[in-house]
Amino acid sequence: MNAPVAITPALVAEHGLKPDEYQRILKLIGREPTITELGIFSAMWNEHCSYKSSKRWLRTLPTKGARVIYGPGENAGAVDIGDGQAVIFKMESHNHPSFIEPYQGAATGVGGILRDVFTMGARPIAAMNALFFGAPEHPKTRHLVSGVVGGVGGYGNSFGVPTVAGSVLFDRRYNGNILVNAFAAGIADKNAIFTSQAEGVGRPVVYLGSKTGRDGIHGATMASAAFGGADAEEKRPTVQVGDPFSEKLLLEACLELMASGAVIAIQDMGAAGLTSSAVEMGAKGDLGILLELDRVPTRETGMTAYEMMLSESQERMLMVLDPAREKDAEAIFRKWGLDFAVIGRTTDDLRFRLVHQGVEVANLPIKELGDQAPEYDRPRTEPVAPVPLDRASVPEPADYGEALVRLIGSPNMSSRRYVWEQYDHLVQGNTMQRPGGDAAVVRLPGTAKALAFTTDVTPRYCAADPFEGGKQAVAEAWRNLTAVGALPLAVTDNLNFGNPERPDVMGQFAAAILGIGEASRALDFPVVSGNVSLYNETNGASIPPTPTIGGVGLLPDATAMATIAFKAEGEAILVIGKAGTHLGRSAYLMELLGRDEGAPPPVDLRAEKANGDFVRTLISDRRITACHDVSDGGLAIALVEMALAGGMGVAINLATSGDRLGWLFGEDQARYVVTAPQESAAAITTAAAAAGIPVSVIGRTGGAELTCTGTFAVPLAKLRSAHENWFPDYMARPA
Amino acid sequence: MKSAVVVFPGSNRDGDMLAAIELISGQRPISVWHAETSLPKLDLIVLPGGFAYGDYLRTGAIAARSPVMRAVAGAAAAGVAVLGVCNGFQILCEAGLLPGVLMRNSRLSFICRDVNLRVETSDSTFTRAYRKGEVFATPVAHGEGNYRADDETLKRLKGEDRVAFRYVDEQGRTTEAANVNGSVDSIAGILSEKRNVLGLMPHPENAVEPAQGGIGGRKLFEGILGKVLA
Numbered sequence: 016m017n018a019p020v021a022i023t024p025a026l027v028a029e030h031g032l033k034p035d036e037y038q039r040i041l042k043l044i045g046r047e048p049t050i051t052e053l054g055i056f057s058a059m060w061n062e063h064c065s066y067k068s069s070k071r072w073l074r075t076l077p078t079k080g081a082r083v084i085y086g087p088g089e090n091a092g093a094v095d096i097g098d099g100q101a102v103i104f105k106m107e108s109h110n111h112p113s114f115i116e117p118y119q120g121a122a123t124g125v126g127g128i129l130r131d132v133f134t135m136g137a138r139p140i141a142a143m144n145a146l147f148f149g150a151p152e153h154p155k156t157r158h159l160v161s162g163v164v165g166g167v168g169g170y171g172n173s174f175g176v177p178t179v180a181g182s183v184l185f186d187r188r189y190n191g192n193i194l195v196n197a198f199a200a201g202i203a204d205k206n207a208i209f210t211s212q213a214e215g216v217g218r219p220v221v222y223l224g225s226k227t228g229r230d231g232i233h234g235a236t237m238a239s240a241a242f243g244g245a246d247a248e249e250k251r252p253t254v255q256v257g258d259p260f261s262e263k264l265l266l267e268a269c270l271e272l273m274a275s276g277a278v279i280a281i282q283d284m285g286a287a288g289l290t291s292s293a294v295e296m297g298a299k300g301d302l303g304i305l306l307e308l309d310r311v312p313t314r315e316t317g318m319t320a321y322e323m324m325l326s327e328s329q330e331r332m333l334m335v336l337d338p339a340r341e342k343d344a345e346a347i348f349r350k351w352g353l354d355f356a357v358i359g360r361t362t363d364d365l366r367f368r369l370v371h372q373g374v375e376v377a378n379l380p381i382k383e384l385g386d387q388a389p390e391y392d393r394p395r396t397e398p399v400a401p402v403p404l405d406r407a408s409v410p411e412p413a414d415y416g417e418a419l420v421r422l423i424g425s426p427n428m429s430s431r432r433y434v435w436e437q438y439d440h441l442v443q444g445n446t447m448q449r450p451g452g453d454a455a456v457v458r459l460p461g462t463a464k465a466l467a468f469t470t471d472v473t474p475r476y477c478a479a480d481p482f483e484g485g486k487q488a489v490a491e492a493w494r495n496l497t498a499v500g501a502l503p504l505a506v507t508d509n510l511n512f513g514n515p516e517r518p519d520v521m522g523q524f525a526a527a528i529l530g531i532g533e534a535s536r537a538l539d540f541p542v543v544s545g546n547v548s549l550y551n552e553t554n555g556a557s558i559p560p561t562p563t564i565g566g567v568g569l570l571p572d573a574t575a576m577a578t579i580a581f582k583a584e585g586e587a588i589l590v591i592g593k594a595g596t597h598l599g600r601s602a603y604l605m606e607l608l609g610r611d612e613g614a615p616p617p618v619d620l621r622a623e624k625a626n627g628d629f630v631r632t633l634i635s636d637r638r639i640t641a642c643h644d645v646s647d648g649g650l651a652i653a654l655v656e657m658a659l660a661g662g663m664g665v666a667i668n669l670a671t672s673g674d675r676l677g678w679l680f681g682e683d684q685a686r687y688v689v690t691a692p693q694e695s696a697a698a699i700t701t702a703a704a705a706a707g708i709p710v711s712v713i714g715r716t717g718g719a720e721l722t723c724t725g726t727f728a729v730p731l732a733k734l735r736s737a738h739e740n741w742f743p744d745y746m747a748r749p750a
Numbered sequence: 751m752k753s754a755v756v757v758f759p760g761s762n763r764d765g766d767m768l769a770a771i772e773l774i775s776g777q778r779p780i781s782v783w784h785a786e787t788s789l790p791k792l793d794l795i796v797l798p799g800g801f802a803y804g805d806y807l808r809t810g811a812i813a814a815r816s817p818v819m820r821a822v823a824g825a826a827a828a829g830v831a832v833l834g835v836c837n838g839f840q841i842l843c844e845a846g847l848l849p850g851v852l853m854r855n856s857r858l859s860f861i862c863r864d865v866n867l868r869v870e871t872s873d874s875t876f877t878r879a880y881r882k883g884e885v886f887a888t889p890v891a892h893g894e895g896n897y898r899a900d901d902e903t904l905k906r907l908k909g910e911d912r913v914a915f916r917y918v919d920e921q922g923r924t925t926e927a928a929n930v931n932g933s934v935d936s937i938a939g940i941l942s943e944k945r946n947v948l949g950l951m952p953h954p955e956n957a958v959e960p961a962q963g964g965i966g967g968r969k970l971f972e973g974i975l976g977k978v979l980a
Contacts, residue, residue: 168860172891173801175762260760260804267759351759439862439891442799444766444956449963458961460769573961 020050030057036389043383051320051369051376055384058287058325059294062549065388068515069547072528080541082504084208090131090283091199092543093208094505096569098462101208103137104200106145106470106509106565108548112255113195117162121195122170122257126329128199129174130283133266134332136209136273137201140443141457142171144181144197145470145509145563146434149190151426151745156185159193161746166257167197168437173259174266177446178438179455180468185426186475191553196509198470198565202459209273211282211292213300213335213361218279220293220304220359221341223348224265224331227289228314230255232325261330261353268351269332275347277340284331290324292333293359294367297381300335303362304381308371312354320371335361395521401479404599404613411676416727418607422680423655424737425606426745428648433742447576451660453498453644454566458573465573467501469566473647475600476615478559481523485530485562486618490684492566493538494644497627498687500577500634501568503538508545508564513557515549523560524549531562537620538627540566577634579643581661584717586640587696588654588665589689592626593709595649595681596674602647603680616682623685629708630687638695645686650713651679651723653688655734658721664731666722667714675726690716751975753779753794756822756838758813763799763836763955770955771796774971782818789821794831794974797822797838799891799953809852809894810840819845831875831974832947836892839939839949848940848949849907850899856932860893864964865930865952867938868918871911874941876948879973885922886966888957890930895951897933897940907940915939915950 020026027037030053040048040056048056062068078086084101085093091105109124125142132139144167149156160183171178176199272278280300282292289311297304308320314328336344341357348355362368367384369377412418422428435450447465448456454469471491477484489506496503508531513520535542551558570576598604599613633639641661645653658665669675691699696712703710722728753771757764764781771794772778779796782789789795802813813819819841826832826847834842842848855861864887869880880886899907907913915938919928924936931951939950954967 165859172860172862172893173760173762173804175800258804260801260806263760263762263801436863437860439860441862441889441891441953441956441962442762442766444763444769444962447961447963 022047022050022053030054031061032057036060039389043387044379049376051324052379054321054325055290055377055379058290059384060388064287064291066547067389068391068393068549069524070390071392072525075528076532076542077536078541078543080505080539083541083543084205086543087545089210090134092505092507093135094543094567095205096464099205101203101205102200102466102567103132103135103203104198104507104565104567105131105544106196106198106507106563107131107546108509108511109195109197110193110511110548110551113163114193117159118166118169119256121163121166123255123329124195124197125167125170126257126259126262127285128197129176129262130285132199132201133269134209134281134283135203136207137203138270139176139199139201140445141200141455141468142176142178142198143468143470143565144178144195146181146183147189147194147561148185149193150187151185153187153190157746163195164434164437170257170259172439174263175442177440177442179440179446179457180450180470182470183431183434184474186559188559191556192551192558194511194558194561196563198507200466200468200567207273209278209281211280211296211299213280213296213302215279216302216361216363218335218361219338219341219357220306220361221334221336222311222356222358223334224353225258225261225328226312226314226354227323227326227331228328229318229322229326230328232322232327255327255329257329264351264353265330265332268348268353272344272347275340275343277337277344278334279337280335282333284333286327288325288327289333294381294384296333296335297361297367298385303364303366303368304359305362305368306359308369310356310358312356320369320376324369393515393521394518395525396518398481398522398526401614406598409598409604409676416729419651419655419727419729420733420737422603422607422648423652423734424741426741427606428602428652429741430738431742432739433746447573448499448578452579453495454501454568456499456570456576463572465570465576467496467499467568467570469495470563471495471566472561472563474559474561475605475611477527477561479600479615481526481560482530483615483617484560485527486534487615487684488562488564489531489534489538489540490618490620490623491646492564493540494627496566496568497631498577498642498644500575500631501570502631503540503566503568505541505543506535506564506566508542508562510545511548511551511558511561511563513552520557527560527562534618534620538624575635575637577639577642579657579660580641581657581663581690581716582640584663585693586690586716587693587712588667588714588716589691589696589699590650590686590711590713591630591689591703591708592686593683594670594678594711595683596677597681597683598677601649601680601682616684618684626685626687626708629703629706630689633689633699638699639689639691641690643688645688646682649680649682650688655721657688658731659735659738663716664718664720665714665716666718669724669726670711670713751775751777752792753796754782754789754792755779755796755798756782756784756818758784758800758802758816760802760804761798761800763953766955767796767798770958770971773958774968775975784816784818787817787821789825792825792830794833795822795825797834797841799836799838802837802841810837810844813841814844823847826947829944829946833876833974834949835953835955836951839951840894842947842949847947848942849903850897852894853896853898854894855896861930862889862891864889866918866920866928867915867952868922870913870916873911874914874945874948875974876970877914877973879969879976885918887964888952888954888966890952892951895931895933897937899934904935910943912941913937914941914948
């Protein structure tokens with residue numbers, strides 16, 4: 016089984032290790048590695064696990080804050096939400112596997128992120144998914160949408176976590192490389208958060224959960240490589256298969272075990288499975304780890320040490336237990352019908368040693384495996400500043416009403432009901448705001464509080480200007496949380512980019528991170544967890560830079576929550592923020608004219624903060640009846656969405672004599688639409704003026720039409736059918 | 751008033767059910783593990799929603815043969831009120847405590863949304879707080895809720911006034927669009943012969959508080975818990 020294998024340059028290359036990286040290994044261990052050791056290095060030093068190209072830039076992000084308990088470096092970030100509770104959350108990509116095998120790729124992405132959260136002792140209470148597909152007309156898109164949505168639902172629904180929000184975007188630049196970014200959040204007792212840091216010598220290292228099979232071997236390496244033409248098919252066997260039922264058992268067993276006091280350290284087996292989990296527990300605790308691989312529960316006979324160490328079989332955990340409590344721990348796992356095996360122990364020699372069939376197949380310095388991973392400051396070229404849009408070249412539509420119907424019924428602006436209705440968004444009974452609003456809201460039983468969740472990024476902005484695009488993604492997440500009345504707490508970032516060995520891609524990456532950092536700092540919205548996914552390219556074509564932001568906010572009093580729906584006829588409609596003008600990279604330009612041009616709207620972070628804080632106070636003081644942020648499609652689309660959600664129309668007065676198009680469809684940032692009873696509108700206007708916040712009263716709710724003086728009058732029913740029908744019609748059409 | 755919620759390893763709306771019953775009755779039900787072979791004296795037993803044993807085979811098929819189900823069947827025969835919601839309904843059918851089966855939704859995908867239910871009979875402990883013909887909203891969340899039974903069984907269910915709820919539109923009409931999963935005759939819930947066992951696909955336990963978006967399911971619990979208390 017463990018016959019020596021000659022380590023040839025070809026074999027090294029197959030493991031994704033560059034010649035200089037292999038030299039580094041030789042220097043580090045002073046001899047040629049065994050095949051098992053080579054596998055371990057390839058798993059630990061690939062981009063996915065080592066962040067070797069991104070680390071330098073990630074370090075620039077603000078990660079601390081008064082409420083932050085754990086920032087990046089743990090399985091997930093942890094933030095204090097009062098009453099002795101913490102919210103624990105993270106977002107992670109499963110892009111390559113989902114392109115190869117959409118159902119299982121997406122399902123195991125959900126499974127992986129849920130494990131990251133409950134590994135820290137938190138019970139998952141909410142999930143989200145940000146999905147990016149190719150053009151609707153691309154022959155693979157429909158199949159990928161169907162599989163990914165099915166996989167997300169199939170896993171989350173069975174596991175029992177509500178999938179409460181997310182996004183779905185279509186863009187031809189994802190034709191050969193879709194993105195699946197899965198988010199999960201859980202709640203833990205602030206004083207009972209678990210980490211992977213092992214403590215104590217001679218303590219049992221315990222394997223829990225499902226058995227180890229040959230699935231997913233080299234999954235992390237695959238995630239660190241770009242696709243060639245026929246590659247996707249050939250790589251199918253490296254995609255793992257998810258089992259949400261086992262995950263549910265693992266959740267319940269882990270939480271029960273943690274409550275019993277037997278757990279010293281815990282780490283889920285995610286990317287690079289047993290290898291990275293064991294190394295991380297030892298390295299963090301300044302301990303060595305000795306594993307006896309003959310004790311690993313396996314699904315198949317004849318598995319080699321190499322295969323066991325690199326398997327990415329799902330639903331597995333590694334723990335260091337209090338030896339005095341080993342029997343109790345075993346009883347809990349047997350009750351839940353899960354495998355439980357002591358497979359090794361902690362040592363004081365700082366070595367990572369593996370014994371299989373009486374042979375020592377690996378003996379490596381445990382800390383250096385992680386610490387000495389290569390780190391690159393890759394060459395980069397500054398992104399080229401976008402050419403401003405030539406406004407004179409953008410005609411007004413012949414019929415504004417028709418343009419509005421087309422835009423609200425376009426692939427990227429239409430309702431995502433088809434998707435979210437396949438996700439159980441109500442299980443656990445705490446969903447206060449369902450998908451379709453600015454942010455989902457989930458109450459916390461036994462308290463007056465609720466948490467708000469959103470995912471945001473506008474890739475067409477990021478492609479044009481990665482710095483402003485990075486800023487905008489953070490600002491929009493902050494704004495969406497604010498719009499439901501939540502205080503934005505912190506974010507998790509899922510950074511999806513192309514090949515970092517290309518200077519232009521590295522330039523995009525650096526600029527986007529700097530933009531994210533600037534916005535996070537200005538908005539007091541630290542980055543507490545995240546994931547980097549590079550090499551998202553097929554046949555040399557990169558995806559647009561896509562730094563997805565998952566934002567979490569806190570509503571101290573859940574009953575003060577705002578929604579986007581108009582509530583009553585005859586109410587005043589106010590816009591908080593400046594009048595719209597900016598059409599560069601707008602949805603109007605892109606979806607209706609097919610023009611991807613200009614600079615994205617700049618984000619004025621000071622205005623963002625001031626306007627948002629003002630709106631949040633209006634909500635908590637219960638002075639407004641509905642609230643919606645202005646984003647894709649501008650003011651006109653915000654009004655349509657509010658009208659559709661409330662089932663009533665609106666009449667607005669055109670408040671500009673000049674630029675009608677910009678006023679209606681401009682995507683200027685830092686803006687909200689709110690409604691209030693007529694009698695309180697004046698007081699809000701006065702308060703805004705006193706605070707230096709731009710505000711305007713633009714119309715009133717009511718009727719069955721959306722009207723704008725001298726510009727359009729469209730029946731709500733017509734807008735609704737355009738908005739609701741695109742997705743189901745598209746999916747029902749033969750491929 | 752003593753109630754129990756049966757917990758299978760893959761139950762995931764057991765917590766929702768415990769909370770709903772506690773909210774309305776003021777008393778926390780006991781949780782009964784699926785491996786139990788006997789039950790204490792109870793007034794109400796609930797089989798909650800979820801994926802009892804993963805449901806990779808046929809929904810509810812393994813759960814129906816689990817140790818606790820023998821005790822549940824015994825209690826049902828003795829007249830104890832038994833409520834099966836979603837996966838609980840599937841299990842009751844598989845266990846033969848209710849007739850018929852639940853097949854894959856006609857639109858083939860999982861569906862989570864609010865539906866309107868029409869109360870078809872107020873003659874049961876479960877439906878007595880509703881008016882016959884009353885329409886209320888409550889969510890569904892399932893992939894296999896398409897109720898099917900042979901003609902003979904359907905005839906009996908209707909003849910014996912055992913159809914508890916039907917899927918309808920807002921005006922209370924049965925329509926193809928309102929029949930969310932394609933169930934025969936728009937059936938959403940049925941009663942046993944002795945009227946002490948109710949199975950339904952929708953989730954009344956997720957519609958008991960305004961914060962959940964509606965309180966349509968509340969009267970179902972008020973009916974059961976009120977009757978038992980009296």
